Amino acid sequence: MRSSFIPFSKPAISELEIQAVAEVLRSGWITTGPKTAEFEAAFRGYCNAEGAVALCSATAGMHLLLAALGIGPGDEVITPSMTWVSTVNLIVLAGAKPVFADIDRDTLMVSAETIAPLITDHTRLIIPVHFAGAALDMDPLRRLASKKNIHLAEDAAHAVGTEYHGEKIGRHGSAIFSFHPIKDMTCGEGGMFCSDDSDLVERVRRLKFHGLGVDAYDRTIQGRSPQAEVLEPGFKYNLTDMAAVIGLGQLGRLDRFIEKRALLARRYQALLADVDEILPLAVPSYPMRHAWHLFIVRLDIERAGMSRDTFMTELKKRNIGTGLHFKAVHMQKYYRETLRLPDGALPATEWNSERICSLPLFPDMALEDVDSVVAAIKKVLA
Numbered sequence: 613m614r615s616s617f618i619p620f621s622k623p624a625i626s627e628l629e630i631q632a633v634a635e636v637l638r639s640g641w642i643t644t645g646p647k648t649a650e651f652e653a654a655f656r657g658y659c660n661a662e663g664a665v666a667l668c669s670a671t672a673g674m675h676l677l678l679a680a681l682g683i684g685p686g687d688e689v690i691t692p693s694m695t696w697v698s699t700v701n702l703i704v705l706a707g708a709k710p711v712f713a714d715i716d717r718d719t720l721m722v723s724a725e726t727i728a729p730l731i732t733d734h735t736r737l738i739i740p741v742h743f744a745g746a747a748l749d750m751d752p753l754r755r756l757a758s759k760k761n762i763h764l765a766e767d768a769a770h771a772v773g774t775e776y777h778g779e780k781i782g783r784h785g786s787a788i789f790s791f792h793p794i795k796d797m798t799c800g801e802g803g804m805f806c807s808d809d810s811d812l813v814e815r816v817r818r819l820k821f822h823g824l825g826v827d828a829y830d831r832t833i834q835g836r837s838p839q840a841e842v843l844e845p846g847f848k849y850n851l852t853d854m855a856a857v858i859g860l861g862q863l864g865r866l867d868r869f870i871e872k873r874a875l876l877a878r879r880y881q882a883l884l885a886d887v888d889e890i891l892p893l894a895v896p897s898y899p900m901r902h903a904w905h906l907f908i909v910r911l912d913i914e915r916a917g918m919s920r921d922t923f924m925t926e927l928k929k930r931n932i933g934t935g936l937h938f939k940a941v942h943m944q945k946y947y948r949e950t951l952r953l954p955d956g957a958l959p960a961t962e963w964n965s966e967r968i969c970s971l972p973l974f975p976d977m978a979l980e981d982v983d984s985v986v987a988a989i990k991k992v993l994a
């Protein structure tokens with residue numbers, strides 16, 4: 613058994629980021645300012661995106677997107693139930709109706725085929741989720757959305773550095789990234805809205821800071837229009853310079869992080885190939901670069917004779933941390949009671965919700981750590 617606990621995720625923070633934060637703290641300007649602008653430019657460059665707005669979280673980005681599109685009562689938004697709750701919470705809080713698309717059983721991702729039948733005259737927005745670092749099959753989704761004249765915004769919280777047909781997620785359309793500590797790169801907390809729709813970018817930029825046309829830094833230091841006025845009521849979702857420099861350091865090492873994650877993932881795949889009770893996710897066959905945000909497996913609960921929750925508890929007793937991404941939204945208390953979807957409404961989502969489990973995966977993990985995780989899994993199943 614491992615002598616020390618291995619978490620399922622751990623941020624790879626270096627002295628570089630620690631130094632950079634200290635410099636910002638000493639500089640006299642710690643909130644949104646030059647470092648945030650530098651981070652936005654660097655991220656735009658990395659993704660080859662046309663516009664990028666740094667935010668305090670991806671959830672904030674989702675809220676701003678819904679507000680910018682004026683989504684409200686009477687509107688429907690299509691998204692998977694196999695996602696983080698934030699998206700659905702915001703749809704409901706906006707007074708709109710979430711409509712859940714089922715997922716592919718082995719990639720956990722929605723597709724144009726699962727979404728098309730759900731479109732009605734009330735559908736205003738589709739939010740598909742790139743899952744675990746793999747890319748959605750975007751071409752059919754884009755064709756469907758443009759044919760029906762419906763907005764498409766990608767939840768790219770898992771897809772920093774992911775590529776689809778040789779291009780980064782964020783290059784085309786609108787995508788929202790997260791820099792929460794478990795994601796492939798972090799700012800502590802943070803997010804980025806990228807879009808090739810310049811009107812939408814400007815709207816999000818304005819709404820993220822009280823509905824003013826400019827940031828405090830622009831007014832105070834750059835001397836731009838000190839009497840900035842509220843152009844429309846907005847929120848307070850800006851990223852601080854303290855967080856932005858962490859993001860700059862992380863972005864500089866992101867490709868190395870992803871290479872290491874891929875190496876660890878390949879070792880998991882090789883070592884788990886002969887464990888009959890464990891089924892890793894499938895990797896889509898269209899051209900893409902996987903960012904390996906998560907290494908998700910499904911437990912064959914019938915064959916193993918134990919629930920996924922018991923499996924996770926048994927691993928924890930053996931010093932192995934695991935995660936759950938995600939418990940389907942429609943199966944959580946509030947949504948069970950308010951949406952009342954019948955059992956089996958989303959078969960692949962429900963099947964996976966009972967069986968998925970995320971194994972430890974982070975850049976500072978050693979290959980031998982993978983061996984010890986797999987050894988523990990075999991012990992638990994024996």
Ligand SMILES: *Cc1c(COP(=O)(O)O)cnc(C)c1O
Nearest residue numbers: 669670671696769790791792802
């Ligand atoms: C993490 C995550 C989010 C939310 O990101 P925050 O930055 O924490 O707001 C949204 N969607 C998915 C799929 C996520 O994994």
